[in-house]
Amino acid sequence: xxxxxxxxxxxxxxxxxxxxxxxxxxxxxxxxxxxxxxxxxxxxxxxxxxxxxxxxxxxxxxxxxxxxxxxxxxxxxxxxxxxxxxxxxxxxxxxxxxxxxxxxxxxxxxxxxxxxxxxxxxxxxxxxxxxxxxxxxxxxxxxxxxxxxxxxxxxxxxxxxxxxxxxxxxxxxxxxxxxxxxxxxxxxxxxxxxxxxxxxxxxxxxxxxxxxxxxxxxxxxxxxxxxxxxxxxxxxxxxxxxxxxxxxxxxxxxxxxxxxxxxxxxxxxxxxxxxxxxxxxxxxxxxxxxxxxxxxxxxxxxxxxxxxxxxxxxxxxxxxxxxxxxxxxxxxxxxxxxxxxxxxxxxxxxxxxxxxxxxxxxxxxxxxxxxxxxxxxxxxxxxxxxxxxxxxxxxxxxxxxxxxxxxxxxxxxxxxxxxxxxxxxxxxxxxxxxxxxxxxxxxxxxxxxxxxxxxxxxxxxxxxx
Numbered sequence: 001x002x003x004x005x006x007x008x009x010x011x012x013x014x015x016x017x018x019x020x021x022x023x024x025x026x027x028x029x030x031x032x033x034x035x036x037x038x039x040x041x042x043x044x045x046x047x048x049x050x051x052x053x054x055x056x057x058x059x060x061x062x063x064x065x066x067x068x069x070x071x072x073x074x075x076x077x078x079x080x081x082x083x084x085x086x087x088x089x090x091x092x093x094x095x096x097x098x099x100x101x102x103x104x105x106x107x108x109x110x111x112x113x114x115x116x117x118x119x120x121x122x123x124x125x126x127x128x129x130x131x132x133x134x135x136x137x138x139x140x141x142x143x144x145x146x147x148x149x150x151x152x153x154x155x156x157x158x159x160x161x162x163x164x165x166x167x168x169x170x171x172x173x174x175x176x177x178x179x180x181x182x183x184x185x186x187x188x189x190x191x192x193x194x195x196x197x198x199x200x201x202x203x204x205x206x207x208x209x210x211x212x213x214x215x216x217x218x219x220x221x222x223x224x225x226x227x228x229x230x231x232x233x234x235x236x237x238x239x240x241x242x243x244x245x246x247x248x249x250x251x252x253x254x255x256x257x258x259x260x261x262x263x264x265x266x267x268x269x270x271x272x273x274x275x276x277x278x279x280x281x282x283x284x285x286x287x288x289x290x291x292x293x294x295x296x297x298x299x300x301x302x303x304x305x306x307x308x309x310x311x312x313x314x315x316x317x318x319x320x321x322x323x324x325x326x327x328x329x330x331x332x333x334x335x336x337x338x339x340x341x342x343x344x345x346x347x348x349x350x351x352x353x354x355x356x357x358x359x360x361x362x363x364x365x366x367x368x369x370x371x372x373x374x375x376x377x378x379x380x381x382x383x384x385x386x387x388x389x390x391x392x393x394x395x396x397x398x399x400x401x402x403x404x405x406x407x408x409x410x411x412x413x414x415x416x417x418x419x420x421x422x423x424x425x426x427x428x429x430x431x432x433x434x435x436x437x438x439x440x441x442x443x444x445x446x447x448x449x450x451x452x453x454x455x456x457x458x459x460x461x462x463x464x465x
């Protein structure tokens with residue numbers, strides 16, 4: 001590899017967006033990807049005539065450049081979808097974003113009044129008091145009644161930790177602008193402004209993986225993508241990454257390294273190893289994993305929703321997605337499918353269950369909810385994913401800060417993406433990180449990717465030296 005080459009570790013949204021920008025600038029690079037398929041957490045799997053994403057993805061960026069970026073890749077295969085989402089709570093389905101008639105019918109007027117009164121009580125209780133954790137933030141924002149009705153139980157299900165042990169940063173990042181006032185405005189006038197209330201989104205007609213498979217085709221012409229490969233040693237001189245050894249034994253000596261592999265794994269590959277406090281911090285950071293079932297179904301539709309959330313703890317899965325409701329090209333006309341997500345820790349009980357065991361847990365509820373009968377299931381597919389969600393516990397910021405402070409000393413290293421930066425980014429944010437990183441390399445100045453996820457356009461941000 002030439003001394004001015006670029007090495008990209010990970011072919012997810014962030015890594016591939018970086019690669020696409022480098023191709024346009026006619027720069028040479030290598031991509032190394034552990035999986036046999038590109039796309040990372042946004043890949044699309046195909047099983048015969050059925051397709052499914054690795055979980056539901058919607059694109060709703062404020063950044064016009066990202067729309068142009070994707071339209072350049074897939075053109076008219078980029079469709080606009082009316083969002084239809086529900087929560088299943090206490091035996092009833094609630095539309096989300098909330099609609100006042102639906103909520104009133106399901107909750108009842110007495111419950112709504114209690115929610116509003118409890119909201120007022122919380123505002124009085126937390127007046128001029130700064131919440132110290134996620135639970136306190138949610139109660140102070142929505143009142144305990146509404147918090148316990150939906151938000152706290154689902155959050156606990158996702159993260160596997162009590163909400164009092166989660167950082168307030170999680171709430172500020174993911175539900176910024178979502179308040180009781182915005183919910184009521186959306187319920188009555190359909191004018192909610194919070195980003196979680198977006199009711200239309202863009203979607204590639206063959207799955208979100210279409211974006212990344214298209215990038216792969218474009219960059220494959222001139223730059224190698226080494227699939228089913230990974231780094232096993234990353235040598236440095238304390239200031240620069242000097243050499244990367246791959247599982248296949250290949251040696252690379254890159255001018256710049258762009259990493260979107262989990263930050264906790266990256267530091268363990270460094271040679272010499274980082275200081276003890278850095279390794280300790282890497283050990284303390286946690287990622288939540290997922291197990292998935294994909295069921296092909298012998299009926300035209302199961303629901304009319306793209307995805308449905310299940311906060312109730314007794315229901316083993318947390319979310320289901322019917323991919324045909326994203327695009328009718330995701331399943332044959334006479335059939336449909338369900339993508340079912342289980343939140344777990346790697347090697348816990350759910351992680352270790354077999355396909356058949358998970359299906360038995362699942363089909364009981366699918367039949368009870370009136371979605372699918374056992375005899376309507378055509379086939380069952382089972383797969384797993386580690387490092388899906390970076391866990392924002394109460395100490396994560398301290399440990400992440402120690403790791404970042406160490407990694408930032410490497411002048412030719414850029415670490416990006418959800419697992420690579422230990423930041424819960426959406427697909428569009430990961431794409432933006434990749435684009436900014438490519439621009440940093442090309443312009444020879446570091447643009448600030450830490451602020452990705454704000455409402456600013458990426459090209460309006462200043463850069464850091």
